[in-house]
Amino acid sequence: MKRFDGNVLFLDRADINTDEIIPAKYLTEISKEALKPYLLEDLKLKGFNPATDLMDKQVVLTRANFGCGSSREHAPWAFEVNGIHLIIAESFARIFRQNMFNCGMLAIELPRETIDGLFTRFSGKKTSVRADLASNLLLFEAEGGRAEISFTLGEYDRRLIQAGGWLEYADAHY
Amino acid sequence: MGKTIAEKIFDAHQVDNPAGDIHVIRLDAVFCHEITTPVAINDLLLRGKDRVFDPAKIKAVIDHVTPAKDSKTAAQGKILRDWARRNQIKDFFDIGRNGVCHALFPEKGFVRPGYTVIMGDSHTCTHGAFGAFAAGVGTTDLEVGILKGVCAFQYPRSMKIELSGNLPAGVYAKDVILAVIGRIGVNGATNRVMEFVGPVVTAMSMEARMTLCNMAVEAGATCGICYPDMTTVEYLWPFIQTEYQSKDAALTAFQAWNSDPDAVYDGVVQMDVSTLSPMVTYGYKPDQVKPVAAMAGTPVDQVYIGSCTNGRIEDLRVAAVVLKDKKIKDSVRGIVSPATPDIYKQALAEGILQVFMEAGFCVTNPTCGACLGMSNGVLADGEVCAATTNRNFNGRMGKGGMVHLMSPATAAASALAGHITNSPLYHGKE
Numbered sequence: 001m002k003r004f005d006g007n008v009l010f011l012d013r014a015d016i017n018t019d020e021i022i023p024a025k026y027l028t029e030i031s032k033e034a035l036k037p038y039l040l041e042d043l044k045l046k047g048f049n050p051a052t053d054l055m056d057k058q059v060v061l062t063r064a065n066f067g068c069g070s071s072r073e074h075a076p077w078a079f080e081v082n083g084i085h086l087i088i089a090e091s092f093a094r095i096f097r098q099n100m101f102n103c104g105m106l107a108i109e110l111p112r113e114t115i116d117g118l119f120t121r122f123s124g125k126k127t128s129v130r131a132d133l134a135s136n137l138l139l140f141e142a143e144g145g146r147a148e149i150s151f152t153l154g155e156y157d158r159r160l161i162q163a164g165g166w167l168e169y170a171d172a173h174y
Numbered sequence: 175m176g177k178t179i180a181e182k183i184f185d186a187h188q189v190d191n192p193a194g195d196i197h198v199i200r201l202d203a204v205f206c207h208e209i210t211t212p213v214a215i216n217d218l219l220l221r222g223k224d225r226v227f228d229p230a231k232i233k234a235v236i237d238h239v240t241p242a243k244d245s246k247t248a249a250q251g252k253i254l255r256d257w258a259r260r261n262q263i264k265d266f267f268d269i270g271r272n273g274v275c276h277a278l279f280p281e282k283g284f285v286r287p288g289y290t291v292i293m294g295d296s297h298t299c300t301h302g303a304f305g306a307f308a309a310g311v312g313t314t315d316l317e318v319g320i321l322k323g324v325c326a327f328q329y330p331r332s333m334k335i336e337l338s339g340n341l342p343a344g345v346y347a348k349d350v351i352l353a354v355i356g357r358i359g360v361n362g363a364t365n366r367v368m369e370f371v372g373p374v375v376t377a378m379s380m381e382a383r384m385t386l387c388n389m390a391v392e393a394g395a396t397c398g399i400c401y402p403d404m405t406t407v408e409y410l411w412p413f414i415q416t417e418y419q420s421k422d423a424a425l426t427a428f429q430a431w432n433s434d435p436d437a438v439y440d441g442v443v444q445m446d447v448s449t450l451s452p453m454v455t456y457g458y459k460p461d462q463v464k465p466v467a468a469m470a471g472t473p474v475d476q477v478y479i480g481s482c483t484n485g486r487i488e489d490l491r492v493a494a495v496v497l498k499d500k501k502i503k504d505s506v507r508g509i510v511s512p513a514t515p516d517i518y519k520q521a522l523a524e525g526i527l528q529v530f531m532e533a534g535f536c537v538t539n540p541t542c543g544a545c546l547g548m549s550n551g552v553l554a555d556g557e558v559c560a561a562t563t564n565r566n567f568n569g570r571m572g573k574g575g576m577v578h579l580m581s582p583a584t585a586a587a588s589a590l591a592g593h594i595t596n597s598p599l600y601h602g603k604e
Contacts, residue, residue: 073312
């Protein structure tokens with residue numbers, strides 16, 4: 001099972017699409033590792049600079065409909081090869097979310113008010129988080145504060161995470 | 175309690191219910207192209223599982239970058255080509271026979287009412303026009319589909335999109351779907367099937383229904399879907415005439431899939447299209463939609479007519495009516511890409527390509543290329559494209575480029591004017 005903890009990158013915008021996560025011109029790559037330098041290259045977000053903002057980040061916290069657009073699994077792969085295995089959002093586009101779990105990565109959805117609260121409390125501060133799958137809790141920590149947020153994880157999604165992804169799960173069952 | 179068409183299809187294909195509302199379903203078709211399949215092929219090779227669940231149910235095409243533009247795209251094509259040969263996949267479409275997947279595969283009769291279809295491409299929802307459950311998936315789902323012929327989905331919830339009234343002249347399926355997405359938003363149908371019903375859909379050709387379903391994913395939907403009817407039967411008849419005694423027999427069989435009157439929906443959208451005007455996008459999201467009149471005068475550097483949304487013969491015919499005996503503006507680069515070789519040949523036979531060329535358009539081979547900024551018409555930083563495609567994301571057709579989505583009629587008129595404008599086929603006030 002992958003690790004679901006680390007420093008948080010705050011992406012304060014809804015509807016961040018797959019072309020912003022990894023532009024189509026890089027879809028000619030046939031190794032996941034080759035995608036590493038291009039993650040979020042075309043993200044339209046004021047003040048965001050992938051070269052510096054992605055450094056030492058292992059978790060993304062963002063808004064609604066994250067990963068909308070293309071079916072390209074290159075989007076979660078680009079996060080994976082950058083060491084980001086956990087994305088927390090108000091909601092995800094279906095294909096992106098499924099691709100995350102299919103790769104054994106964790107996509108957690110939280111209510112809008114909770115996401116709002118996390119942005120208000122922690123955005124702009126060096127923040128870390130750990131997802132505890134046994135207690136279904138996200139443990140946020142930053143200088144001068146911490147927060148425990150509960151989340152729900154479907155039984156099937158949990159099994160995919162534990163199996164390491166859909167390939168491994170399907171191999172064992174079908 | 176009645177069932178929706180998507181529920182009926184799921185129930186007929188269920189293999190397993192591993193947990194909650196997750197259903198593993200049997201697949202009738204797995205479609206593959208050279209961008210998202212090679213990683214799956216290489217992984218299967220690595221795992222010593224270079225095989226397919228059923229070579230007759232797998233269809234493959236090189237369409238995104240063709241002819242290959244560089245060594246990397248040549249390698250992607252080669253991986254797909256070699257794999258298709260090794261695995262005896264007969265329906266593999268290489269250069270000369272290839273076209274945009276969501277235009278080519280329906281044209282070959284590969285999609286039938288009641289089918290389950292996946293492809294590593296988000297616009298797979300197009301095939302719902304035939305009354306099929308067709309969904310875009312990632313490479314891992316595709317790999318499992320290739321190997322085992324199954325895929326896992328949430329049991330489908332459906333949103334009913336009721337289209338009533340009569341489409342005014344010069345207003346098309348593209349304008350309808352843009353208006354629907356503009357109303358419900360890019361997240362408006364997430365995790366649901368958009369079921370398009372009503373007299374407007376019934377009156378539509380299969381081509382127009384494909385345009386409608388093609389953009390369902392732009393509202394977040396898993397699939398767009400239309401009920402099969404006599405239009406569906408007529409379209410498929412050359413491929414199914416040995417399977418059914420008559421067209422009526424085929425119709426009866428197909429219509430058994432249609433939603434029951436007491437089916438339950440998760441949301442209903444009603445739209446009277448009688449007063450609809452041609453629509454265009456203005457921002458970087460497909461739900462940022464305005465009437466063309468509100469954007470009129472916006473200069474464009476390139477006009478692109480093609481793609482899985484609007485690269486079919488009907489689309490080229492409409493554009494040619496607008497372009498006939500006219501020249502596009504000097505400042506505009508016009509590109510038309512007929513979506514398949516058959517469409518290309520038909521357009522050639524009808525004199526449509528002549529019209530495009532006389533007007534100053536460049537006619538390219540069938541390919542997805544420009545739509546996602548991979549080849550064949552990439553924009554430079556700061557350039558604006560009027561496009562009949564389906565995505566206006568930031569950088570979609572080239573870094574720093576701006577895309578305005580519209581119908582082929584509006585795109586052709588905009589090419590002549592050098593800026594966004596309504597076509598003369600539209601007689602409305604705006």
